Amino acid sequence: MKVERHDIGVSGSRVLLADDFLANADRVVDLAEALAPFPEEKETAYPGLRRQISPGDEASAYVMALLRQVAPLLRSEFGAPAFSVMEASFSLVTTRPEALRPVQRVPHFDFDDPNVIAIIHHLHTIEDSGTAFYRHIATGLECADVSNSAALRAALRQDGLRLSEMETGFADDTNPFCEPVFFAAARFNRLVMYQGCLLHSGRIGPGFAYDRAPRNGRLTANIFVRLNGGQP
Numbered sequence: 001m002k003v004e005r006h007d008i009g010v011s012g013s014r015v016l017l018a019d020d021f022l023a024n025a026d027r028v029v030d031l032a033e034a035l036a037p038f039p040e041e042k043e044t045a046y047p048g049l050r051r052q053i054s055p056g057d058e059a060s061a062y063v064m065a066l067l068r069q070v071a072p073l074l075r076s077e078f079g080a081p082a083f084s085v086m087e088a089s090f091s092l093v094t095t096r097p098e099a100l101r102p103v104q105r106v107p108h109f110d111f112d113d114p115n116v117i118a119i120i121h122h123l124h125t126i127e128d129s130g131t132a133f134y135r136h137i138a139t140g141l142e143c144a145d146v147s148n149s150a151a152l153r154a155a156l157r158q159d160g161l162r163l164s165e166m167e168t169g170f171a172d173d174t175n176p177f178c179e180p181v182f183f184a185a186a187r188f189n190r191l192v193m194y195q196g197c198l199l200h201s202g203r204i205g206p207g208f209a210y211d212r213a214p215r216n217g218r219l220t221a222n223i224f225v226r227l228n229g230g231q232p
Helices: 025-035 059-078 149-165
Strands: 002-008 013-019 048-052 082-093 116-122 129-136 178-185 191-195 200-204 219-228
Touching: 002 178, 013 059, 013 178, 025 059, 025 219, 059 082, 059 116, 059 191, 059 219, 129 149, 129 191
Parallel strands: none
Antiparallel strands: 002 013, 013 191, 048 082, 082 219, 116 191, 116 219, 129 178, 129 200
């Protein structure tokens, strides 16, 4: 496993990339396929399908094995002696650009708590894909906290409405309201870890197929953990 550390933007927030993370990553795709078809995601603005991984699923053993392997990185890179699991899921981007809601056209943050860490395990080989991180131009913000999250969310909502009038698709480097500060390219069996309060968006290339099958689509495992006693 090769780990890269990136301290991004003016905030210096840490993003970790870990390549060749699991020895049996192909087996994880099999586990995801066994849970298909995934339901439409309705709880968040994720543009596609999402299947929560519950303790009774065979895939839950994969989640726990991943977390055991990632625990030393959480300790060394985010200063957390311990952490708790918030949720885990398999996800597929399937919403086409013309069907996006305004909130899905702009970058977003997952939580306004810097102690929540997002973990993405890429389980696909789709090119021109990954996660882009941004600075919101009007506010200068790269990450949210309890003091600014309401204002940032409102500003992003307005940005999304204005972008919808321009008939644009997913957030990308030409977004007039946010400037990119870092891009974590997707690779099969690459793990990406970052604070869920960072402003980010999945990058979806122009040739994307929006496949609903786990073996063919943009399959990721998405896990959120809360650091206990960390100093991110």
